[in-house]
Amino acid sequence: MITPLKKLFTVAALALLSASGATAQNYPNGTVTVVVPYSPGSAVDPVGRFIATELQELWGSTVVVDNKPGAGSTIGTAYVAGAPADGSVLLVTSAAFATAPAIYKELPYDPQALLPVAFASQASFVLTGGANVKANTMAELIEEAKERKLFLATAGLGSSTHFAGELITAAAGIEAEPVHYKGGTESLVDLMAGRADIYVGTTVGIGSNIAAGQVKGFAVLGDRRADSIPDVPTTAELGIEGANVAFWLGVFAPKGLPDDIAQKINADVTKILSSEKAKEFLRKTDSVHLPMSPAEFKEMVDSEVALWKKLADERGIEAQ
Template identity: 55%
Template structure:
């Protein structure tokens, strides 16, 4: 019955023709965040919701549906009508989860459509009080060369988990992944010296670094971070194959008409490239993603393949 209703809804939307996007939205739009309000994703969702509400003149609300490493909220959106009134704002964990969870309650390629990438940021290799080194090269030459490293993650299959595994694979570091229920819990043990390192997004770790609670050893990718000029980049250190970034992405249920997807992409991009959006991102040392929906979809599919290969190579599985 559900499939019949969804098919009927899609047919109705398609029959509406090119004028559909001109009328959308005419009622409340819900942005589902598959994490708790305490996470770093929620503030971004509320900023975007507020800006879109002002732009559209309709209510835009944020609904938190945390659990199961973000898959509960994601699965919920996958079952909603493809009319643009329920959309998902999630993290790059969207592409890592399929690499370890082979029984996801949704197909990440077909059950949801990539819409827009509001922001992207660098991953930062951070260390707690158990590490004496000040930079990533010192860490690899000292602590990582002498013992197994306890690497905190925000959960099995999370983007922080895969960023850490990518670093370990690129450097040959012996690291035991210690999975927490989220980034906040991982940070507590990192600060307390019960975990050695955590590879987290700039958004999630910058405040703790600036407060002196943890150290930034380096960043993944080609360039140093604007907010952390003393932390070397992996490419600068000659570490190959460790480039990866953290992003926020908006998705809509599969079958959402192109006209609505394109309007969402254009309006979200406009919000994030506005003066308010740029100021918001600068405060987080993040960049706006200006991809088209098609370009973002292609990136999603490529990342799912990349992380699936890495999971097989590293023996990572939740099954």
Template identity: 45%
Template sequence: MKKLLLTAALALGLAHGAQAQEFPEGPVTIVVPYSPSGNTDVFMRHLAPSLEEKWGQPVVVDNRPGGGSMVGTAYVSQAKPDGQTLLLTSSAFVTAPALQASLPFDPRADLMPIANPGFVSFLLVVNGESGYETLEEFIADSKESPKFGATAGLGTTTHFAMEQFLAESGANVDVVHFKGGGPAVVSILSREADIYGSSVSSAGEHIKTGAVKPLAIIGDDRIPLLPDVPSTKELGFDGLNIKQWIGLFAPAGTDPAIIEKVNADVNAAIQNADFIETVTPLDWTLNTSSVEGFTDKVNTELDIWKQLAIDRGLAQ
């Protein structure tokens, strides 16, 4: 009997190994649940050639925006679990469930984390002619005259960046949701909103021209692209540390051997010299990750942002 069980286990292991070796058997579709030209889309399109070289198959980037990234995410959750359809999304994967009681998928059960290849920092920015020189000035003025804070949409990481800032600083700011990072930056340029937690890539050109002024980097550290801008930790806000990460996911039920292969291939692809040279000027910090480590990160942040939503009275 033991010999029979051992033989069966060996056969199963060989079958899993064979599936991983055969992957991919055709074009791999990577769904980006955002419109073209956004942070996540640009990252994936630069990464695709390196993966095509490794896999010997085309990598098709399929933009499926809508519902704050939930439409494309739900699509992948229902795809065949063979590794041929994957999801590259942002940290909205862990923030949106904190606000939306009913989603068309279960983020813990219906999708499998694979890799977390990078993240970008957020900046608190204001209009270049606002007159504010420091974040402390803005906070103090907001308590005298209430302000408006922009986000890239309800449940997005920029939304939670703003809520976390307000919880830590006590600034008197009403949150206004826009349909993406581009419109949110425009709201700062037009003074429709007073402050926004933007990425460098969204506001970078406007920062160069002086139309937008960065007051602080959200997090513990300054960033190389803006060395003169202080971090929020330097300013006394130790609890502010949110970044926009991107992550690759597969439908639940995908062979773990395929998951591990894709993880290894992505970790190798982000070390391509041409890729590094292209994305690091956009403030992407590249990050090698394990399947287990990224899975723990996802589960931990699902809990963290749910609690923040409850504390801020945002949860449904």
């Protein structure tokens, strides 16, 4: 016999299930804000805007971009971490999401409060040399590092260029003292002027300088040569192990987002980034899209968080 109280609970449960299904089917049912935790014109901003524009067209619903830069992307990230977990606020951020927990003892958010939803794109890192570097190959650079002290320019303490630089120098057995700048532009200026020796940047950020002969390209991190600098070998080709990382961008949402909505966002982002229009757009930034499920993307992010924490411990990297 079903008591009135049990009947009430049953009806409520069915209503909840129905509402959950309707939410996924009707998503989005209002404006969606895509937060980019960097300034307009940054490397992340164009991709965030492309995704927002294409999702708006696909969904037939308003999708706006809100730039919230500051504190190495942590301000915008913290904002999304505290937003409602209903898909109304999304985050498009970079690999700095994985390096931040390794460098900051206290973050203004819990990294576990954000759910990796969709992988967007990745560009390769490349180890470069400046005007004062005599070496022209990776083997020669390793020998030069044994003869004199090298200075490793970075786009900032704890930045992805800093961690990638620490990773490749450690893997290649190169000793280099990090010198932290306010950004990649400042690093590149001093690299070309000979005030810094080596720098690890993205191929989209420094590939044209290598192609123009303004800086030397020694190794692309990973196992795929970059289209913009096809003559630069990969670390895999050079036999340097443990340096297969890339500069990636992805879509995150507040933890607690219903799985069906997460799957829908993932499917739609994957659809638009797999189009010929997106491929051409990404090709201009020397980037590629790799389809991943939310679970696969989360596994990748968790793996990188562990990698960078381990590297930070081994190299004594911490916020000053």
